[in-house]
Amino acid sequence: MDTLTTAVPPEMKISLGPLHLANPVMTASGTFGYGAEFSNLVDLQRLGALVVKGISLEPRPGNPPPRVVETACGMLNAIGLENVGLDRFIHQKMPFLRTCGSRIIVNILGDSIDEYAILAEKLTLVTGVDGLEVNISCPNVKKGGVAFGTVPEMAAAVTRAVKNATDLPVIIKLSPNVTDIAAMAKAVDESGADAVSLINTLIGMAIDIHSQKPKLANIIGGLSGPAIKPVALRMVWQVARTVSIPVVGIGGIGTAEDAIEFLLAGASAVQIGTANFYNPAAAEQILTGIEAYLSRQGASSIHDIIGSLRTTI
Amino acid sequence: MREYQENSVVQAIDRLSDSFHRLTLFAPRIAAAARPGQFVMASCGTTLDPLLRRPFSIHQAFADGALELLVKVIGRGTSYLSTLRPGAELSLIGPLGRGFHLTTHGPVTLVGGGIGIAPLLFLASHLPTDSKISTCTVLLGSRTNTDLLVLTEEFKQLGCQVRTATDDGSLGHHGFVSELLPAALPGAHMVFTCGPHAMMTTVARLCLDAGIRCEASLEAHMACGLGACLGCTIHGAGNTYRHVCKHGPVFDATEVAWTP
Ligand SMILES: Cc1cc2nc3c(=O)[nH]c(=O)nc-3n(C[C@H](O)[C@H](O)[C@H](O)COP(=O)(O)OP(=O)(O)OC[C@H]3O[C@@H](n4cnc5c(N)ncnc54)[C@H](O)[C@@H]3O)c2cc1C
Ligand SMILES: Cc1cc2nc3c(=O)[nH]c(=O)nc-3n(C[C@H](O)[C@H](O)[C@H](O)COP(=O)(O)O)c2cc1C
Numbered sequence: 066m067d068t069l070t071t072a073v074p075p076e077m078k079i080s081l082g083p084l085h086l087a088n089p090v091m092t093a094s095g096t097f098g099y100g101a102e103f104s105n106l107v108d109l110q111r112l113g114a115l116v117v118k119g120i121s122l123e124p125r126p127g128n129p130p131p132r133v134v135e136t137a138c139g140m141l142n143a144i145g146l147e148n149v150g151l152d153r154f155i156h157q158k159m160p161f162l163r164t165c166g167s168r169i170i171v172n173i174l175g176d177s178i179d180e181y182a183i184l185a186e187k188l189t190l191v192t193g194v195d196g197l198e199v200n201i202s203c204p205n206v207k208k209g210g211v212a213f214g215t216v217p218e219m220a221a222a223v224t225r226a227v228k229n230a231t232d233l234p235v236i237i238k239l240s241p242n243v244t245d246i247a248a249m250a251k252a253v254d255e256s257g258a259d260a261v262s263l264i265n266t267l268i269g270m271a272i273d274i275h276s277q278k279p280k281l282a283n284i285i286g287g288l289s290g291p292a293i294k295p296v297a298l299r300m301v302w303q304v305a306r307t308v309s310i311p312v313v314g315i316g317g318i319g320t321a322e323d324a325i326e327f328l329l330a331g332a333s334a335v336q337i338g339t340a341n342f343y344n345p346a347a348a349e350q351i352l353t354g355i356e357a358y359l360s361r362q363g364a365s366s367i368h369d370i371i372g373s374l375r376t377t378i
Numbered sequence: 379m380r381e382y383q384e385n386s387v388v389q390a391i392d393r394l395s396d397s398f399h400r401l402t403l404f405a406p407r408i409a410a411a412a413r414p415g416q417f418v419m420a421s422c423g424t425t426l427d428p429l430l431r432r433p434f435s436i437h438q439a440f441a442d443g444a445l446e447l448l449v450k451v452i453g454r455g456t457s458y459l460s461t462l463r464p465g466a467e468l469s470l471i472g473p474l475g476r477g478f479h480l481t482t483h484g485p486v487t488l489v490g491g492g493i494g495i496a497p498l499l500f501l502a503s504h505l506p507t508d509s510k511i512s513t514c515t516v517l518l519g520s521r522t523n524t525d526l527l528v529l530t531e532e533f534k535q536l537g538c539q540v541r542t543a544t545d546d547g548s549l550g551h552h553g554f555v556s557e558l559l560p561a562a563l564p565g566a567h568m569v570f571t572c573g574p575h576a577m578m579t580t581v582a583r584l585c586l587d588a589g590i591r592c593e594a595s596l597e598a599h600m601a602c603g604l605g606a607c608l609g610c611t612i613h614g615a616g617n618t619y620r621h622v623c624k625h626g627p628v629f630d631a632t633e634v635a636w637t638p
């Protein structure tokens with residue numbers, strides 16, 4: 066019946082500043098490997114964008130095991146930013162990514178402002194890279210290990226350094242482990258970021274009461290999955306009404322309904338993270354579900370619902 | 379080699395003992411692609427809690443599309459599986475990981491402890507027939523005799539010689555199954571093992587000392603099973619990290635750092 070009344074499929078294209086995507090559904094960094102891991106299970110061409118596992122200048126071995134533990138409606142991870150490093154990423158991972166038919170966003174991380182800038186500069190020269198997402202939830206080694214993403218001035222400095230080093234679209238990925246997320250977003254907006262994405266994982270921990278030991282070797286880790294969705298949604302809403310740049314919503318999204326909540330709260334796009342693990346079809350199902358919702362609402366475009374939250378009862 | 383996401387249908391569920399349940403699933407694409415030692419990720423529930431899929435070794439795979447899992451109930455996910463009834467759906471991703479490498483034509487010894495026996499039946503049924511007759515020795519260990527009665531018969535039907543060990547002495551050797559290995563080692567070209575880490579450590583050390591190739595199927599907590607989350611790490615030889623779902627679950631004993 067529905068198909069008879071909606072002859073024209075809704076417009077799904079969105080823009081994150083200069084970065085134009087065919088639809089708003091992306092996969093989140095660290096939950097989708099380098100794309101190839103899911104290529105037999107997911108039609109990668111349907112993704113609005115694929116965000117790869119965070120890349121540092123040099124390879125990183127990551128943390129000792131155990132690195133993951135399940136919690137109520139979620140999971141904790143302390144992967145320790147294990148990654149193949151920039152050179153191997155370019156030579157071993159980019160050839161597949163270039164051919165997969167999706168927009169490629171490279172997530173970068175560093176322990177100094179220089180490292181972020183060098184990564185940005187080098188990735189600008191790599192064909193097939195459509196944008197950068199900057200993970201600022203990392204400790205600044207030169208500033209005693211305080212995370213870049215927890216001090217507005219440091220987040221602003223990383224943003225400026227990356228923007229000066231590249232002409233690729235730059236998304237700054239915010240850490241939720243702060244007192245005032247809107248202040249962080251404002252700082253990176255004013256420093257020239259093309260978009261912000263949030264949230265990264267919330268720091269948490271779990272204890273095995275039989276051994277009386279932490280369940281993660283790293284003791285603490287990042288909480289993700291459906292358990293964090295309400296917090297993520299609140300933060301996206303706060304940020305969307307503060308900044309002028311587009312916002313990408315992340316955190317516990319597993320269904321089209323979840324994604325639509327983020328769009329209504331003001332996100333222009335969403336990233337699917339932990340859901341890829343328990344349901345590799347999640348991103349595709351969410352895309353289909355958003356289209357169906359728009360049709361049911363009689364909306365002709367995704368833009369009709371972005372930020373259209375009604376706050377008056 | 380590729381993996382599939384498949385909604386399998388439960389055909390039968392058999393309670394082999396107090397702790398072991400055997401699930402027979404109809405999963406034709408995974409069954410057709412499966413190799414001994416590979417595993418599946420199974421959705422152990424229909425809600426968001428528990429959230430993650432659980433890894434299970436492929437216990438048997440048949441040409442008619444039947445895929446068997448041997449499940450030991452230890453928590454919520456496995457207890458959910460034990461309550462499934464014929465006709466129920468179970469979402470699987472598989473076959474995953476690197477399995478056993480059947481390179482030898484000589485006699486082999488399989489050492490299984492507890493639920494670690496699960497992948498060894500599939501392996502035994504795929505050994506080249508020339509090396510199987512009376513040259514496949516299977517050492518099985520568990521807490522008590524009931525766990526082993528059905529499985530022992532099935533290995534025997536495949537032409538394997540079976541020796542057993544139980545913690546309570548109710549069947550075979552009273553003690554650890556690894557204590558049966560020294561007598562079985564002479565003449566073995568290769569040893570395959572799966573079970574508790576301490577047992578596999580003993581088995582691997584005995585084999586390495588005797589210069590016999592040994593492959594072990596390891597466990598780690600997993601979020602994806604696909605090589606994407608990088609969560610399923612173990613300590614590899616030479617101060618490296620290895621990922622159980624991608625580099626394993628079956629590792630050559632020389633690839634693993636056996637000291638804890
Ligand atoms: C490659 C591989 C093959 C396996 N094959 C089998 C098999 O054939 N039969 C069988 O019964 N079991 C097998 N296991 C162990 C099985 O995955 C766990 O028993 C199961 O995940 C426990 O889930 P639960 O919810 O019942 O327990 P809970 O303790 O409630 O689980 C909590 C969390 O810990 C994880 N977890 C707990 N124990 C283990 C474990 N030993 N290994 C990995 N993750 C664990 C769970 O997946 C879950 O994320 C295998 C594990 C691996 C890694
Ligand atoms: C196993 C794992 C690894 C992750 N690795 C990264 C990473 O390398 N860089 C990054 O910016 N975020 C990383 N994240 C955070 C996710 O991209 C996402 O922000 C977070 O998990 C919240 O979304 P979710 O609840 O949908 O998973 C990781 C998350 C998980 C679960």
Ligand code: FES
Binds near residue numbers: 599623
């Ligand atoms: S379980 Fe995710 S990488 Fe192995």
